[in-house]
Amino acid sequence: MTIINYKHPNEHIFIVASRPKPGDKVALGACTCGYETRIYEDIGDKCPKCNSKIHNILTSQTRTNGLSHVSGFEITKEKAIINYRKIELTYIQDSEDYKNDSLTINEIKTDFVIEYETDKKGQKKFKPKMIITEGNQQEVKKLLKSSVEYQYAKENTEITAYSTLKRVSGNQNNLPSIIWSLHNKYKYSYDAIQKGFLNGYYSEISSLKEWNELIKSLNDKEIEALKYVYDMDNSGYTYSSSYNYILREFCGLRKKYKDEQKLLDFVKVKNFIHKDSNKLEQVIPLNLSSYNTDIAELIYDYGFKLEEIIELFAHAERQAFNLTNKFNEFMKGCKIYKTINIEIDKKPRELAIYLAKMTAINNLISFYGNKKFSIKDEDITYNFILQNSILPVKTVYENFGFKGLDVLLVNHHTNNYVAYGLWINEEFRTNAPELVAFTDKFANSYNSDLKDGFLPKAILTIDGKLIEDKDEIKELLIDTAKNKLLNKGETTC
DSSP: OEEEEEEOSOSSOEEEEEEEETTEEEEEEEETTSOEEEESSOOOSBOTTTOOBEEEEEOSOBSOOOEEEEEEEEEESSEEEEEEEEEEEEEEOOSSOGGGOEEEEEEEEEEEEEEEEEOTTSOEEEOOEEEEEETTEEEEEEOOHHHHHHHHTTOOOOHHHHHHHHHHHTSOSSHHHHHHHHHHHHHHOHHHHHTTOOSSSOOOHHHHHHHHHHHHHOOHHHHHHHHHHHHHHSGGGOOSSOHHHHHHHHHHHHHHOOSHHHHHHHHHHHHHHHHTHHHHTTTSOSOHHHHHHHHHHHHHTSOOOHHHHHHHHHHHHHTTOOTTTTHHHHHHHHHHHHHHTOOOOSSOSSHHHHHHHHHHHHHHTOOOOOEEEEEEETTEEEEEEEEOSHHHHHHHHHHHHHHHHHHHHIIIIISOOEEEEEEEGGGTTTSSOSEEEEEOGGGGSSOSBOOTTOOOSEEEOTTSOEEOOHHHHHHHHHHHHHHHHHHOOOOOO
16 A cells, blocks of 8 residues: 655656857757767757656766756555666767767666565565666665765755655655655554554654554554544644654543543544634634644533534624633633533623633632641641642532632632642542631742641631631641541541
8 A cells, every 4th residue: 555655757867968169059968768869950858769858958068967866756554665866977078079079878776675575484574775776787785874874965856755755754854864764664663654654753763662562552443543643743744743742642632531432532523623624713713723622622521512612702702702812711711610510601691700710710729839737736746738729629619519619719819818628637638628728828938837836717617617716726627637537537528
């Protein structure tokens, strides 16, 4: 199966040498098809034998005026072949008699063949080679990096072939690096190529091995999902998306959607957004090449239909609300609401107010770092930990709904308090927070250990009671810690 191929538009190279004389013109012609001529009149603009157009007209003596380019290539799942040719020209002018001028043309072909050969035992062995042809002479050499770099480092090729090869090989800078990139890909990621993955990753050996092992480990549905990601980032054989990007993108989605069918369904939605981005951007005013993942998440993770997303932007426009500029905040809000199990309003009555509340909740859970404090009661010291996270918000909403969230938001924003989850030290992060604690601004300092005698400014209890009296707060914390230590059970807000 051919992945991509190319043929140079000029199969043969036709060269003419000429110098004018009074009342006469010498024209010498030579073509790689074998045609040669010496006539004393204007030669036509095409080779009479193969009909190739004149490639160049030489008017001054030269011995080194050479031409070189990739004449073709074919890349399949099994092998890669790059055809390269170099044309050596020699035009010698006789100083005494122009009729004795001479023109010779010599073509040297090099075929770079990167393939596996099957031995007598039926086993495939990697056997890359160079086939050099000059006239009737042919030589087969082992393909070595040193030979390629030494002999072809300064060689040029025509822009169409070169740009295509760069894309396939991974944005390499010259012909030797292109050849060696393909060499490494067939040698170290052959299994990936058999699955249709040639583009989109570098030729660095460790990366190719990692890529190949990943492909080998995937089941059919995961392979299909990876192809959607791969095709989106390599559409039109673009090379801007590297192996590392594709790997990071796919592995991130694979980690998020552990079920293969869910993974496949999501990338299908994302692929649809990607392919129809030009059309969709007329009704969804976002750069969908950058936001296709977000739109896909709205559809697949947050229950939107495409029509509902379109209507949401239209709804925002009617309210004179710039949802495009606030879209990142909206996505953060959707994520928070989903985590807390708050139903997302797909058409809020007042978008500005709705988004403001989303943002306020997001600010509520901003990470300030862990804070530690202790309370001593008689001969026992009880240790506590404060931390901002989604857990206190989730816990409050599950127990008190929006009424509880309003208490959190008012104390956090209006009263300049910071809402923390409060844990008994031994149970930190293993369970939901014991209580919700409010502290003053100073608790946002970088110091993890708070001063002796520290107490939260307020405590929100499981029954929705807000305690602000210091003695009551201290007594509640000690009792909560005692119960935890004595019962070895879970105490949640």
